[in-house]
Amino acid sequence: TGRKAMVTSGPTQEPLDPVRYMTNRSSGRQGHAIAMALAKKGANTVLVSGPTNLTDPEGVIVRRVTSAVEMLAACKQELPVDIVVCAAAVSDWRVADPAAEKMKKNGTAPNLELTENPDILATLSQSGPKRPCLVIGFAAETSSVVDNAMEKLSKKGCDWIVANDVSVAANTFGGMENTVHIVDHNGIENWPTMSKESIGQLLADRISDYLNTNS
Ligand code: C5P
Numbered sequence: 001t002g003r004k005a006m007v008t009s010g011p012t013q014e015p016l017d018p019v020r021y022m023t024n025r026s027s028g029r030q031g032h033a034i035a036m037a038l039a040k041k042g043a044n045t046v047l048v049s050g051p052t053n054l055t056d057p058e059g060v061i062v063r064r065v066t067s068a069v070e071m072l073a074a075c076k077q078e079l080p081v082d083i084v085v086c087a088a089a090v091s092d093w094r095v096a097d098p099a100a101e102k103m104k105k106n107g108t109a110p111n112l113e114l115t116e117n118p119d120i121l122a123t124l125s126q127s128g129p130k131r132p133c134l135v136i137g138f139a140a141e142t143s144s145v146v147d148n149a150m151e152k153l154s155k156k157g158c159d160w161i162v163a164n165d166v167s168v169a170a171n172t173f174g175g176m177e178n179t180v181h182i183v184d185h186n187g188i189e190n191w192p193t194m195s196k197e198s199i200g201q202l203l204a205d206r207i208s209d210y211l212n213t214n215s
Contacts, residue, residue, distance in 0.1 A: 009030070034203055165179045
């Protein structure tokens with residue numbers, strides 16, 4: 001209660017031209033569930049979400065964005081926040097120079113040049129005096145889940161990584177359940193497979209305990 005939380009959720013869409021885009025299979029369910037759980041615990045919660053089919057979680061301010069660049073801009077506008085959870089499946093790349101008009105089929109397939117998108121989690125983790133006191137990222141892995149999460153923790157500069165074992169829960173993308181490991185600088189917690197709502201609630205409890213102890 002009395003804290004401001006920000007959660008990113010959903011996929012991003014990266015335009016090729018005015019009618020086409022690149023995206024990924026994220027449903028937004030896990031991010032939305034976390035935002036709802038944080039709001040229920042009393043945090044002033046903003047959800048910065050890419051396009052999803054989900055209804056807005058109760059008690060949460062929702063900022064809808066489309067691309068990774070827009071998602072980063074919206075997140076920066078919301079700073080300072082106490083807690084940030086980056087659950088969005090941000091597209092790693094965007095088309096460097098999207099066509100202004102619909103591309104026409106003319107017998108030669110277009111050669112699309114891609115450019116890397118900004119890393120929102122890394123940017124927020126390294127945002128200087130405005131850095132949130134707790135920055136949490138996600139990692140979807142199919143092997144060496146914990147080792148990769150440890151590496152991500154230091155590479156991105158965040159405080160906790162929620163590592164999804166996408167090889168255990170084959171339907172993690174778009175599914176109702178998730179299997180996660182919470183990795184922080186003190187070690188690893190292995191959570192059993194449970195609903196994305198339950199993970200949201202347990203994560204909100206853990207965040208609340210951390211803030212009550214550390215700030
Ligand atoms: O590097 P990777 O995509 O595996 O990292 C996943 C984590 O980083 C997630 O928390 C995701 O929300 C975040 N991320 C981000 N911006 C990007 C890429 C990933 O915030 N451009």
